[in-house]
Amino acid sequence: MAGALVIWIVLLGPVITLLTHLSWSEISSSLTAPGGLDPLIVSVESGGVTLAVLFLLCTPLAWMLARGTLPFPRIWEAGVLCSLLLPPLVIGLLLVFMVGPYTAFGQLIAHLNLSATNTFLALVIAEVYESAPYYVLGAQAAFGSVDPRLEQQAALLGDRPRRVFRRVTLPLAAPGLAMSLAIAWARAMGAFGAVIVIAYHPYGLPLQIWTTLQSTGLASALPYALILLVVALPLPLAAYIWSARARGRRRG
Amino acid sequence: MLEADVEVDRREFSLRAAIQVAPGERLALFGPSGAGKTTLLETIAGLVPPRRGDVTLAGRVLTSTGRPPVAVPAWRRQVGLLRQDPGLFPHLSVRDNLTYAPSADPPGAELTELAEALGIGALLAAMPARLSGGQQHRVALGRLLLARCRALLLDEPYSGLDAILRRSLTALVVAMVTERAVPAVLVAHELADAQAFANRMAVLDQGCVLQVGGPDEVVLRPASRRVAELVGYLGFVPLPGGRLAGIHPDRVVAGSAPERGVLMAGLLGGCRPSGAGWEVDLELDSGTVTARLPERPVTDSGELILTAIDPPLFGPDGASVSP
Numbered sequence: 001m002a003g004a005l006v007i008w009i010v011l012l013g014p015v016i017t018l019l020t021h022l023s024w025s026e027i028s029s030s031l032t033a034p035g036g037l038d039p040l041i042v043s044v045e046s047g048g049v050t051l052a053v054l055f056l057l058c059t060p061l062a063w064m065l066a067r068g069t070l071p072f073p074r075i076w077e078a079g080v081l082c083s084l085l086l087p088p089l090v091i092g093l094l095l096v097f098m099v100g101p102y103t104a105f106g107q108l109i110a111h112l113n114l115s116a117t118n119t120f121l122a123l124v125i126a127e128v129y130e131s132a133p134y135y136v137l138g139a140q141a142a143f144g145s146v147d148p149r150l151e152q153q154a155a156l157l158g159d160r161p162r163r164v165f166r167r168v169t170l171p172l173a174a175p176g177l178a179m180s181l182a183i184a185w186a187r188a189m190g191a192f193g194a195v196i197v198i199a200y201h202p203y204g205l206p207l208q209i210w211t212t213l214q215s216t217g218l219a220s221a222l223p224y225a226l227i228l229l230v231v232a233l234p235l236p237l238a239a240y241i242w243s244a245r246a247r248g249r250r251r252g
Numbered sequence: 253m254l255e256a257d258v259e260v261d262r263r264e265f266s267l268r269a270a271i272q273v274a275p276g277e278r279l280a281l282f283g284p285s286g287a288g289k290t291t292l293l294e295t296i297a298g299l300v301p302p303r304r305g306d307v308t309l310a311g312r313v314l315t316s317t318g319r320p321p322v323a324v325p326a327w328r329r330q331v332g333l334l335r336q337d338p339g340l341f342p343h344l345s346v347r348d349n350l351t352y353a354p355s356a357d358p359p360g361a362e363l364t365e366l367a368e369a370l371g372i373g374a375l376l377a378a379m380p381a382r383l384s385g386g387q388q389h390r391v392a393l394g395r396l397l398l399a400r401c402r403a404l405l406l407d408e409p410y411s412g413l414d415a416i417l418r419r420s421l422t423a424l425v426v427a428m429v430t431e432r433a434v435p436a437v438l439v440a441h442e443l444a445d446a447q448a449f450a451n452r453m454a455v456l457d458q459g460c461v462l463q464v465g466g467p468d469e470v471v472l473r474p475a476s477r478r479v480a481e482l483v484g485y486l487g488f489v490p491l492p493g494g495r496l497a498g499i500h501p502d503r504v505v506a507g508s509a510p511e512r513g514v515l516m517a518g519l520l521g522g523c524r525p526s527g528a529g530w531e532v533d534l535e536l537d538s539g540t541v542t543a544r545l546p547e548r549p550v551t552d553s554g555e556l557i558l559t560a561i562d563p564p565l566f567g568p569d570g571a572s573v574s575p
Binding site (some may be wrong): 147149150152153154155156157158159160161163164167168171172246249250251 | 297299325326327328329330331332333335337339341342343352353354355379381382395396399
């Protein structure tokens with residue numbers, strides 16, 4: 001018990017340090033400065049778009065990985081793991097070669113007056129690449145925990161596959177999916193390595209912390225760190241509480 | 253009428269089976285593990301595609317490998333499957349489980365009546381995790397009945413439950429199947445379960461149907477030595493003419509009664525309690541036979557005479573022969 005408490009406090013050390021080194025006047029002056037809320041808005045918007053992209057595009061992939069409907073499933077899983085193992089900074093460098101202005105993709109979207117470097121789109125792309133593997137692997141585990149026999153039973157009772165997915169698979173996987181989305185959200189909000197290479201502008205909170213640290217010092221950067229924590233934390237916490245309650249309801 | 257005549261390739265064996273079940277009829281598929289019983293049910297349910305064959309229900313072709321091929325998906329077959337795991341949806345209440353099927357009527361008088369008949373009327377608001385094993389099976393059965401399934405497939409549904417509960421649930425299913433006049437097929441590897449349910453039995457072994465008949469006929473007149481072994485014959489005594497008499501432990505009486513069957517004289521090899529009676533081993537020249545007797549045999553010399561009542565006879569090839 002005592003050992004666990006010590007480890008818990010040590011793990012919380014950075015958060016405790018942050019709270020003890022902040023003053024309300026610094027927070028107030030940071031937020032009320034002209035454009036002070038912009039990084040927060042950029043981070044929340046890009047994080048929201050990132051979550052929507054992950055949910056729409058990666059949920060079917062996670063389901064297929066969980067159900068083993070893809071040929072050579074180990075190769076597919078290895079591909080997801082590869083992007084998890086790549087350092088975020090390297091992901092950023094490679095994204096420049098993949099979607100930068102001189103690439104085929106870059107030239108294609110240039111026709112639509114879009115650019116995948118130093119734009120909101122670039123920020124979303126970087127956040128998607130940094131958070132996608134966490135979501136895919138988490139969602140795969142969530143779908144994997146749903147007994148396929150329940151889906152079979154729903155089909156035998158007259159449900160088409162889409163209806164089975166909506167009425168059985170999704171509700172049963174929902175607590176795990178919510179936790180995976182929350183983790184992906186936290187990763188997207190804190191994305192820095194890939195972002196600094198491909199999306200230096202517009203500033204989200206991590207970039208704001210970095211540039212403030214460089215220009216005016218450690219004390220000025222701390223209020224943004226607190227804002228990052230305050231913005232990033234509620235969703236994981238809410239997901240955790242909701243998941244626990246959903247599991248509790250099933251237990252009756 | 254449910255008709256299936258299929259060949260299915262599995263990793264361990266190939267199943268070749270043909271069955272017909274009339275409305276209201278109850279067929280038990282009996283056989284050892286790995287005989288292909290579950291595969292046959294899953295083929296009828298549309299979960300396993302056959303290599304060759306047809307499945308029809310009430311004149312409607314559900315599966316056909318002929319031309320044109322037909323494979324009605326599981327969700328359009330109206331075939332209910334109940335397994336050992338009742339498969340209740342854990343996120344839905346008992347009421348929502350019961351009315352899950354799109355073909356089920358919204359909660360109303362029918363739901364209330366059926367829930368009362370199944371003894372789960374007070375549990376409609378409960379979540380499945382709060383139910384006992386027997387209650388879960390009642391809900392699963394009710395769900396199939398409310399779904400208006402046109403055939404009922406039962407894959408050893410009660411094998412994890414105690415004997416009393418198993419018996420009451422079996423009686424409930426029998427009553428419901430008779431009332432609704434749907435064909436029902438039960439997979440069982442316990443002979444007593446199969447006999448309690450069925451009015452016809454099919455014995456399967458290694459993917460082949462060895463015999464189809466009444467639940468008493470299959471046991472009293474097995475078509476081959478292999479069927480006899482599967483339905484519980486533990487000894488085979490040689491008779492003149494190269495024939496063998498099958499000895500079922502429950503069809504043996506103590507003493508000499510030649511007019512009732514085949515006499516067996518030997519030494520008492522062992523005697524142990526079995527249920528409300530005694531199980532004895534009789535050492536014969538040809539081997540050991542086992543019998544269950546209502547009373548402990550008394551013998552000073554160790555010699556014992558038993559009579560096998562009207563035993564089935566088998567030829568050297570294992571096929572049944574006339575007495």
